[in-house]
Amino acid sequence: MTTLFIFPGACSFAAHVVIHELQLPISVERVTFGDPDSPYRQINPTGRVPALLLDNKTLLTENTAILPYLADLKPGTELFAPAGSVERAQIQGWLGYVATEVHVAAFRPINRPERYSADEAAFPGIRERALQQLANALKPIEAHLAQADYLIGNRFTVADAYLGVFLGWSARVGVLGDFPALQAALGRFRARESVVQTLAAEGLA
Numbered sequence: 015m016t017t018l019f020i021f022p023g024a025c026s027f028a029a030h031v032v033i034h035e036l037q038l039p040i041s042v043e044r045v046t047f048g049d050p051d052s053p054y055r056q057i058n059p060t061g062r063v064p065a066l067l068l069d070n071k072t073l074l075t076e077n078t079a080i081l082p083y084l085a086d087l088k089p090g091t092e093l094f095a096p097a098g099s100v101e102r103a104q105i106q107g108w109l110g111y112v113a114t115e116v117h118v119a120a121f122r123p124i125n126r127p128e129r130y131s132a133d134e135a136a137f138p139g140i141r142e143r144a145l146q147q148l149a150n151a152l153k154p155i156e157a158h159l160a161q162a163d164y165l166i167g168n169r170f171t172v173a174d175a176y177l178g179v180f181l182g183w184s185a186r187v188g189v190l191g192d193f194p195a196l197q198a199a200l201g202r203f204r205a206r207e208s209v210v211q212t213l214a215a216e217g218l219a
């Protein structure tokens with residue numbers, strides 16, 4: 015059986031939500047965060063989540079690959095769009111934006127300042143700049159969601175599942191105050207049955 019590896023509340027949450035949305039027959043396995051001795055390292059040497067181990071033992075990594083792959087397991091699903099369509103490219107554009115501008119450019123230095131300086135005294139400054147970077151990265155999404163409830167096509171897609179994770183993280187670091195459309199989007203995300211189910215499954219309800 016295909017297995018999704020997750021850590022509760024991590025960026026793997028989006029893939030877990032998609033599994034609930036589409037009721038996919040995929041088992042979900044929790045791994046230990048940041049443990050170099052974890053047996054998971056034999057499956058995925060980076061130790062990162064999400065990772066999807068297929069029946070044939072092929073390992074898929076990266077949200078930008080895993081989320082479209084999961085959606086494509088249910089051809090015609092509203093969560094994605096047909097190959098060759100503009101909507102599909104737009105959804106992939108948002109996946110790329112969230113992965114790079116929001117996750118890596120902003121949350122990585124907020125959560126892991128030690129990767130940017132060996133000097134602990136520099137950490138508060140790194141975090142402060144990264145919080146500003148996060149606000150900058152959220153501005154275009156705020157502008158977009160002030161006009162529409164969802165990123166693309168007036169429906170919840172894998173891009174919204176992915177964004178929802180980082181809206182939750184943004185609320186936690188206190189950056190959503192100036193973004194009413196993002197607060198509303200987070201409310202819609204948390205109200206979805208699939209998200210409620212995923213929170214419960216990850217022990218976060």
Ligand SMILES: N[C@@H](CCC(=O)N[C@@H](CS)C(=O)NCC(=O)O)C(=O)O
Binds near residue numbers: 076
């Ligand atoms: N670009 C990767 C990032 C994966 C990633 O950084 N995952 C984090 C959790 S949100 C992780 O596993 N961190 C553990 C570590 O870096 O040791 C993706 O989008 O899939």
